[in-house]
Amino acid sequence: MTQPASAPTVSTAGPSEPLLQVEDLRTHFETPRGIVRAVDGVSFTLARGKTLGVVGESGSGKTVLSRSIMGLLPKRGTIREGSVRFDGTEITELSPKEMRDFWGARMSMIFQDPMTSLNPVMKIGKQITESIRQHLDVDKKYANELGENLLRSVRIPEPEQRLKEYPHQLSGGMRQRVCIAVALACGPALLFADEPTTALDVTVQAQVLDLMATQQRERFMAIVLITHDLGVVAGRADEIAVMYAGRIVEKAPTSVLFSDMKMPYTEALLSSIPKIEHPSHTRLNTIPGRPPNLVTPPQGCKFAPRCTYVQPRCLEEDPPLMPGTQPGHEYRCWFPVGTPEGAEALARNRADQAVTGGAA
Amino acid sequence: MAGSGTAHLRGDGDSLLRVEHLLVEFPVGRSGLKVNAVTDVSFDILEGETLGIVGESGCGKSTTGRAVMQLPPPKGGRVVYDGVELTSLKGEDLRAMRPRLQMIFQDPISSLNPRRKVKDIVREGLDIWNIGDKDSRDAKVLEVLEAVGIDPANVERRPHEFSGGQCQRISIARAVVTDPKLIICDEPVSALDVSVQAQILNLLEDMKARYGLTLVFIAHDLAVVKNVSDRVMVMYLGKVCEVAGPDTLYSQPAHPYSAALLAAIPVPDPGTRPDAQQVLGGEIPSPMEPPSGCRFRTRCPRAQPQCGQEEPELREVAPGQYVACHFPLEPGEALTFGGPPSVSI
Numbered sequence A: 001m002t003q004p005a006s007a008p009t010v011s012t013a014g015p016s017e018p019l020l021q022v023e024d025l026r027t028h029f030e031t032p033r034g035i036v037r038a039v040d041g042v043s044f045t046l047a048r049g050k051t052l053g054v055v056g057e058s059g060s061g062k063t064v065l066s067r068s069i070m071g072l073l074p075k076r077g078t079i080r081e082g083s084v085r086f087d088g089t090e091i092t093e094l095s096p097k098e099m100r101d102f103w104g105a106r107m108s109m110i111f112q113d114p115m116t117s118l119n120p121v122m123k124i125g126k127q128i129t130e131s132i133r134q135h136l137d138v139d140k141k142y143a144n145e146l147g148e149n150l151l152r153s154v155r156i157p158e159p160e161q162r163l164k165e166y167p168h169q170l171s172g173g174m175r176q177r178v179c180i181a182v183a184l185a186c187g188p189a190l191l192f193a194d195e196p197t198t199a200l201d202v203t204v205q206a207q208v209l210d211l212m213a214t215q216q217r218e219r220f221m222a223i224v225l226i227t228h229d230l231g232v233v234a235g236r237a238d239e240i241a242v243m244y245a246g247r248i249v250e251k252a253p254t255s256v257l258f259s260d261m262k263m264p265y266t267e268a269l270l271s272s273i274p275k276i277e278h279p280s281h282t283r284l285n286t287i288p289g290r291p292p293n294l295v296t297p298p299q300g301c302k303f304a305p306r307c308t309y310v311q312p313r314c315l316e317e318d319p320p321l322m323p324g325t326q327p328g329h330e331y332r333c334w335f336p337v338g339t340p341e342g343a344e345a346l347a348r349n350r351a352d353q354a355v356t357g358g359a360a
Numbered sequence B: 001m002a003g004s005g006t007a008h009l010r011g012d013g014d015s016l017l018r019v020e021h022l023l024v025e026f027p028v029g030r031s032g033l034k035v036n037a038v039t040d041v042s043f044d045i046l047e048g049e050t051l052g053i054v055g056e057s058g059c060g061k062s063t064t065g066r067a068v069m070q071l072p073p074p075k076g077g078r079v080v081y082d083g084v085e086l087t088s089l090k091g092e093d094l095r096a097m098r099p100r101l102q103m104i105f106q107d108p109i110s111s112l113n114p115r116r117k118v119k120d121i122v123r124e125g126l127d128i129w130n131i132g133d134k135d136s137r138d139a140k141v142l143e144v145l146e147a148v149g150i151d152p153a154n155v156e157r158r159p160h161e162f163s164g165g166q167c168q169r170i171s172i173a174r175a176v177v178t179d180p181k182l183i184i185c186d187e188p189v190s191a192l193d194v195s196v197q198a199q200i201l202n203l204l205e206d207m208k209a210r211y212g213l214t215l216v217f218i219a220h221d222l223a224v225v226k227n228v229s230d231r232v233m234v235m236y237l238g239k240v241c242e243v244a245g246p247d248t249l250y251s252q253p254a255h256p257y258s259a260a261l262l263a264a265i266p267v268p269d270p271g272t273r274p275d276a277q278q279v280l281g282g283e284i285p286s287p288m289e290p291p292s293g294c295r296f297r298t299r300c301p302r303a304q305p306q307c308g309q310e311e312p313e314l315r316e317v318a319p320g321q322y323v324a325c326h327f328p329l330e331p332g333e334a335l336t337f338g339g340p341p342s343v344s345i
Helices: A062-070 A124-135 A140-153 A172-184 A202-219 A230-234 A254-259 A264-271 A312-316 A340-359 B061-068 B091-100 B118-129 B134-147 B164-176 B194-211 B222-228 B246-251 B256-263 B305-309
Strands: A020-031 A034-046 A051-055 A078-086 A107-110 A190-194 A222-227 A239-244 A247-253 B015-027 B034-046 B050-054 B076-081 B101-104 B182-186 B214-218 B231-236 B239-244 B315-318 B321-323
Touching (some): A020 A062, A034 A062, A034 A247, A051 A062, A051 A230, A062 A107, A062 A190, A124 A172, A140 A172, A172 A202, A190 A202, A202 B256, A222 A230, A230 A254, A239 A254, A239 A264, A247 A264, A264 B194, B015 B061, B034 B061, B034 B214, B034 B231, B034 B239, B050 B061, B050 B222, B061 B076, B061 B182, B061 B214, B101 B164, B118 B134, B134 B164, B134 B194, B164 B194, B194 B214, B214 B222, B231 B246, B231 B256, B239 B246, B239 B256
Parallel strands (some): A051 A222, A107 A190, B050 B214, B182 B214
Antiparallel strands (some): A020 A034, A020 A078, A239 A247, B231 B239
């Protein structure tokens, strides 16, 4: 029953080139306290039709990363360096006017809060057809038909009626479906979903994630799924990038990340989630401390002050991204999880802790 | 589902809190309509126990917590706390009960007064009730702040200088300072990151042991609720669906709604591919015109004509497991989806 409701995306790049290629992207903000290094040297590529999951705590730079790639940050006070190639075009150099051909048409975004990302005083229909009328050369009647088909394809009942309604007349789940419809209106090749289900209930979350997966298959669209919930990305992403202090600290195909994680931060993040299969009152593992200050980040590994594997070397030398044993796996750690060095480091720290604990 | 009944209540004498036939309604403007927020909900909590309340937004779980606190007093039913019937108290008598029941809210930053120092925020309850002299109050404030993990050197600071997790710690300190027996935690970790969430959940368990607390833990995250609870109550549209021990409920849910909630949880394991068939369709109906009979029947894959005519009562299906459903799931039976229309508004 779902119909392709929009024009196909015209690609200018060769089939071998990935859809999105980000290289050493840096996004710093000038603030009265100093320069905040919100994104500090991030590189990745994303192929058409694939999903990249970006995971991290608040303040790890995952939202700034997506906005920086899309060029949505204010020019004033923002320092952006590095390269973003989208579909064969270097988009960091483009002016906002030139970017308008990309926004909505070829790359679009879904935000966390569906209430504040829709215009409360504009009818749903107008919000959907706005970008269709802007980017596709169609008349009003045809745009309305497209809008109705879009609402139907995101499974909103009585779409012709809904087009005439305002956002407050819909529930949270329905509003997020409208946001998805708005984002998909012009058939973008790339969709950023920034915590798309955090504000929704668990049953509605499953509905919305399934809907995104269906639309992705039908449109062969790439998705960057940003979330703090490893459970959300586990079943949905092809590849996962874990962010910490503005950098990717581990990146791997999803199955590799879960079976062979190397970064102590990833391990700690996963073990701090309460698990359904554990009996109640199971003591949870916690990550002590807080994410580092991004104005004056610590020397060496940024996670070292909170890490259970920490060694003197971690406090002095910043680990580069190192390749793992499996293809596509990269991590930043001197004493990785599941290696002899890592096990040794952990054993040494546990022994030290027992000594100091006993003395105190 | 979503039924009434009191079969799951235990002996009268041993419970710290006993709620019977709680009814909360809100009028809608002058239309004469009303929102049936909580309809005929009963539960009890033994001393030292943690009751988890789960359900989707709009199921009445927060309203239930607030009605226990008499904020506002419920339209009907009885709330008996520690032998005192709160629903019969008014004015100064009710106010005198306040320090013995405390609450922790979802958003830790907005629930603290931004213009006051942390030590004054925590101390306020003691000052109001004139508990102890000045020195013992100061000592008490420092003791609870130390217990929740706030450095005594930082007590002169104001809330904006703390992170969300630390503000939630301060809220917990403020709640325990008047030595309450019962604390109602309304989504205390929903606004926090997973790593901080784990710290706060562990802290709540520690505080429970240290101060001998009884907790009502309201949340929408089933895994979080399982982690802290001794008994879990599943709510839907102002009614109770199922009450059971967490290990029973999560391994063998009897109510179709409990099973559907559990099936919708994303599992942090790439081997488990989410199956589009295993998702509960539709949305929660309007609480102004709830469905007749079982309120869940419009979304229930097992609904029968009987469900529309007769409201199910809570009954025991296994030791300690109570369910309000005409057609509960048998042990070992899995819920199959795909019966009713998936979208109904």
